[in-house]
Amino acid sequence: MFYRRKIILSLLQLLGGEVEKTKLQKLLFLYNQRKLKPEYEFVPYKYGCYSYSAKADLNTMVKKEYLIDIDKGYQKKDTKDYLATLKTADKKLLINTVKTYGDMSNDALIKHTYINFPYHAIKSTIAKQVLSENLYKRISKAIPSQKEKALFTIGYEGISLENYLNRLVKNNISLLIDVRKNPLSMKFGFSKTLLKRYCESLGINYLHIPEVGIDSSQRQKLETQADYDSLFENYKNTTLKETLQNQNIIIKLVNEHKRVALTCFEADICQCHRLPLAKSIINLDPTLHLEHI
DSSP: OOHHHHHHHHHHHHTTSEEEHHHHHHHHHHHHTTOSSOSOOOEEETTEEEOHHHHHHHHHHHHTTSEEEETTEEEEOOOSOOGGGSOHHHHHHHHHHHHHHTTSOHHHHHHHHHHHOGGGGTTOSSHHHHSOHHHHHHHHHHSOOOOOOEEEEEEOTTSOHHHHHHHHHHTTOOEEEEOOSSOOOSSTTOSHHHHHHHHHHTTOEEEEOGGGSOOGGGGTTOOSHHHHHHHHHHHHHTHHHHOHHHHHHHHHHHHHHSEEEEEESOSSGGGSTHHHHHHHHHHHOTTOOEEEO
8 A cells, every 4th residue: 555545544533533635635734734744735625625535545444444434524444453554753743733633623624724724725615705804815825927928848758747737826827738749648637538537626727739849759868868859850841831820829828827837757858759849839939938847
């Protein structure tokens, strides 16, 4: 079993084996906020801090019968003592988290996280209801406000879905353009259907333009930077020359949405076709600012 799932099971164990879904997300958030290397990261969602990855793990544990989904909460079905399997520091921190916040109501936890972590409340649909006007100002100040027209690029290699989405949110990206030829991924959250759903849940539009991608068959034997450079030189002389119409559509979309990001897999921009693609687009419209996030 993944260690991060043992954290969730241990949390339920400390809470008497049952917890409401909203409360679980908030307690898990407060626990992870106190860790240098958290098991889960969180995005600002409609009720505040939320982890899609944690929800996926919860769904898996329900299917495998470690947990029972009981209306608005979860119940621990597995009787194993998972708390005893945790690292000493994690066990101590989890116990302290439950001792500090475990008896708080859902409303109190929501208010506490909103006040102390305002960024994670910027997408909340209830913030104005639960906070005073003065306290709500903290959230207003945390809302990304960049409006300058720009073209961004972003890769998802080596980062969680939540880390990736937070980069988009913090840069006030309004449209994500997927430039992969084949938008499938073994990594949670990055296949087309899920990525589109998660982006749109945060108010970010999603569009797939496969025409500007590179076929996976051309990426099989890339071992050195020279191999990548050769691949991209061929890409410039073929695909980029053949897809000027698509690139002009992207320029039109930047003019419409203002802050647009091109996405693919690689973390290293020098090993991803989104760099020559972005440069080609900038050459077509030199007024655009390019930034890699």
